[in-house]
Amino acid sequence: MKQYTGANVANITKIRQSDVFIGNTITVVGTVTVPTLADGEALKLGTLLRSLDGGLTWDVKPATFDTSADTDDIVYYEGKTYKSTADGNANLPSTLADWENLGDWDANGILYNDITTTSKTTVVVTASAKGKYLQGFDEFLRPIMFKNKLFVK
Structure with a gap:
């Protein structure tokens, strides 16, 4: 609606x-x-x-990060895009633990x-x-x- x-x-x-x-x-x-x-x-x-x-x-x-992502998933989080470098990645993208920062969206x-x-x-x-x-x-x-x-x- x-x-x-x-x-x-x-x-x-x-x-x-x-x-x-x-x-x-x-x-x-x-x-x-x-x-x-x-x-x-x-x-x-x-x-x-x-x-x-x-x-x-x-x-x-891209989809906003929710709870987890798999390897090569690209997500949006707080104005930036990130690519997961691990399966089942539950770390917040901003921590950069198992994430590659792709920059501002x-x-x-x-x-x-x-x-x-x-x-x-x-x-x-x-x-x-x-x-x-x-x-x-x-x-x-x-x-x-x-x-x-x-x-x-």
Whole structure:
């Protein structure tokens, strides 16, 4: 139900671009890689993205570290990405015990439309956005997004 707004069931409406973005945006078109999703699921408008090739291709944030990871699993933890170097790794990634620090997860785009498959689509690269509608946002990303001209209100 996170993709809907409204006070009660009678007033539910689908989230629109105008709900997420404040004022003008600057966008690019690039290929967004959609990870495996459950049937009927989609990457939602407002999903944070990262491009490492100047906006040609975009990826979503890796899964947030929960309780354990296996060798070569890449996870997100407190603004950074880490790769596990051991199976059944239950150490917090920030300890670097059995983890390789891959650096900041440099959020530099926001998905402009819902998509269900890997495809070319519009990505916002400069904007003010409402944090409550951003998929994958946490406070560790605020300074990174600010540096990338994505301002969170």
